[in-house]
Amino acid sequence: xxxxxxxxxxxxxxxxxxxxxxxxxxxxxxxxxxxxxxxxxxxxxxxxxxxxxxxxxxxxxxxxxxxxxxxxxxxxxxxxxxxxxxxxxxxxxxxxxxxxxxxxxxxxxxxxxxx
Amino acid sequence: xxxxxxxxxxxxxxxxxxxxxxxxxxxxxxxxxxxxxxxxxxxxxxxxxxxxxxxxxxxxxxxxxxxxxxxxxxxxxxxxxxxxxxxxxxxxxxxxxxxxxxxxxxxxxxxxx
Numbered sequence: 001x002x003x004x005x006x007x008x009x010x011x012x013x014x015x016x017x018x019x020x021x022x023x024x025x026x027x028x029x030x031x032x033x034x035x036x037x038x039x040x041x042x043x044x045x046x047x048x049x050x051x052x053x054x055x056x057x058x059x060x061x062x063x064x065x066x067x068x069x070x071x072x073x074x075x076x077x078x079x080x081x082x083x084x085x086x087x088x089x090x091x092x093x094x095x096x097x098x099x100x101x102x103x104x105x106x107x108x109x110x111x112x113x114x115x
Numbered sequence: 116x117x118x119x120x121x122x123x124x125x126x127x128x129x130x131x132x133x134x135x136x137x138x139x140x141x142x143x144x145x146x147x148x149x150x151x152x153x154x155x156x157x158x159x160x161x162x163x164x165x166x167x168x169x170x171x172x173x174x175x176x177x178x179x180x181x182x183x184x185x186x187x188x189x190x191x192x193x194x195x196x197x198x199x200x201x202x203x204x205x206x207x208x209x210x211x212x213x214x215x216x217x218x219x220x221x222x223x224x225x226x227x228x
Contacts, residue, residue, distance in 0.1 A: 042221055048215065
């Protein structure tokens with residue numbers, strides 16, 4: 001079954017304690033990205049990756065890092081989490097893009113609370 | 116970052132009614148996507164549109180890619196309680212080779228049995 005898998009689904013942590021949210025896709029997609037979803041603000045892109053070892057900032061990258069060492073995995077790293085990073089996070093992947101368009105598939109989300 | 120203007124923000128309707136929501140953009144898109152998000156889950160793709168003027172159905176759902184390429188609408192006919200959720204539109208410029216999707220802020224749909 002084609003899917004995007006995120007872990008953990010729920011996480012409560014303390015300010016400053018480094019954490020990693022994992023994301024894996026089994027569709028051999030080149031493009032992966034991370035979004036955060038906050039009430040009234042919709043989905044905002046944090047980082048994206050166009051392929052292995054190619055990553056770039058989205059709209060709200062401050063306080064986050066990513067890596068893309070393998071095609072299927074795209075972890076999101078919070079080196080020093082702060083309470084304003086409390087949010088619902090989604091990983092998404094999509095196939096090679098171009099004028100033909102794209103469809104993005106989302107993981108089930110990770111609800112992060114930083115206290 | 117750029118966002119799409121999606122309306123209405125929320126709807127509370129009676130079961131059996133039809134629903135219509137739309138998204139507009141100041142720039143042209145080559146792809147319009149419509150997603151549904153249920154509580155505690157990630158957005159799930161409902162309909163993808165790739166051509167201006169295209170009208171596509173998925174069961175009781177119908178979506179159209181506007182002729183100007185700056186808008187799209189989603190209709191749900193004969194709504195049922197399981198239609199409850201947040202509906203998002205998303206656009207892709209296509210001329211860029213990045214995968215960046217621009218999202219609307221969502222339409223929250225509630226259906227009264």
